[in-house]
Amino acid sequence: MPRISELIDLSGQTALITGAAQGIGAASAHRLAEAGASVVVTDVNEAAGSRRAQEIIHAGGRARFLPLDVGRVESFPAAMARIHEEAPRIDLLVNNAGIFPTAPALDTTPERWDAVLNLNLRGLFFLTIEVARQMRSNGGGRIVNIASVDALRPTGQLAPYDASKAGIVMLTRSLAVELAPYGIRVNAIAPGGIDTPGARASIPPNSAAASAMAGFVHRIPMGRMGSPDEIARVVLFLATPLSEYMTGALVVVDGGYLAD
Numbered sequence: 001m002p003r004i005s006e007l008i009d010l011s012g013q014t015a016l017i018t019g020a021a022q023g024i025g026a027a028s029a030h031r032l033a034e035a036g037a038s039v040v041v042t043d044v045n046e047a048a049g050s051r052r053a054q055e056i057i058h059a060g061g062r063a064r065f066l067p068l069d070v071g072r073v074e075s076f077p078a079a080m081a082r083i084h085e086e087a088p089r090i091d092l093l094v095n096n097a098g099i100f101p102t103a104p105a106l107d108t109t110p111e112r113w114d115a116v117l118n119l120n121l122r123g124l125f126f127l128t129i130e131v132a133r134q135m136r137s138n139g140g141g142r143i144v145n146i147a148s149v150d151a152l153r154p155t156g157q158l159a160p161y162d163a164s165k166a167g168i169v170m171l172t173r174s175l176a177v178e179l180a181p182y183g184i185r186v187n188a189i190a191p192g193g194i195d196t197p198g199a200r201a202s203i204p205p206n207s208a209a210a211s212a213m214a215g216f217v218h219r220i221p222m223g224r225m226g227s228p229d230e231i232a233r234v235v236l237f238l239a240t241p242l243s244e245y246m247t248g249a250l251v252v253v254d255g256g257y258l259a260d
């Protein structure tokens with residue numbers, strides 16, 4: 001039986017993480033690097049993404065930054081060709097990039113809908129396909145999709161987002177079934193409220209959204225928001241043989257929010 005230290009050892013493997021300049025993606029990049037993976041930090045924010053890769057290197061990990069806009073499907077072949085020059089094989093893909101602009105459903109424009117679905121669902125799908133083709137040639141891989149508790153219970157004023165995250169949950173299952181014969185596992189995480197720069201920016205102080213958030217935190221049995229690292233640890237679990245027999249699963253990490 002393998003030892004625990006072997007089960008979480010990602011040495012010699014390459015992980016590509018989208019939206020990894022900050023928040024959950026950045027925390028995941030740090031943990032995967034700590035487990036020995038060579039991490040490809042990707043983001044649209046080149047300055048913050050480069051800083052993040054440098055931080056990982058300073059902490060003793062292996063990382064590089066490469067720009068990747070998950071909302072621009074047409075750019076994927078060129079972006080992946082560039083990524084492959086430096087990382088010929090991707091063993092792990094973390095589909096983390098996502099936006100969550102709040103607005104009442106009755107005020108939602110087609111442009112807002114398209115922006116959210118284009119990045120959160122369409123981009124995630126086509127990037128996954130691009131990477132999975134290469135994983136199939138290499139004999140396998142693991143894909144971790146960051147969904148949300150909003151896929152299961154709406155928190156309010158996020159209708160397009162909720163639809164995109166529910167779509168991710170079903171895509172996870174569809175792809176898990178289709179890709180299992182190639183040795184590719186596909187799982188998803190449903191984070192609850194996580195204290196990230198993006199979450200903070202979406203809640204201006206003293207706004208209606210801030211009071212809604214206070215009510216949301218009140219409904220979390222553990223009584224607090226989660227930290228990005230508390231999601232990153234579950235990303236690590238799904239990225240390693242610790243979860244070897246799991247595919248198509250949705251792991252809820254929400255301080256008990258959905259249990260209530």
Ligand code: NAI
Pocket residue numbers: 018019020021022023024025042043044045068069070071072096097098099100119146147148149190191192193194195196197198199
């Ligand atoms: P964040 O906003 O703090 O960080 C998101 C990162 O994605 C940023 O670095 C941003 O530059 C990057 N990004 C934005 N557009 C991009 C694009 N087109 N292509 C590539 N990168 C892009 O977000 P946070 O909170 O860390 O969320 C990460 C994921 O977790 C998202 O998918 C979000 O929906 C999900 N999530 C977050 C929760 C929370 O409470 N923070 C709860 C449930 C899910």
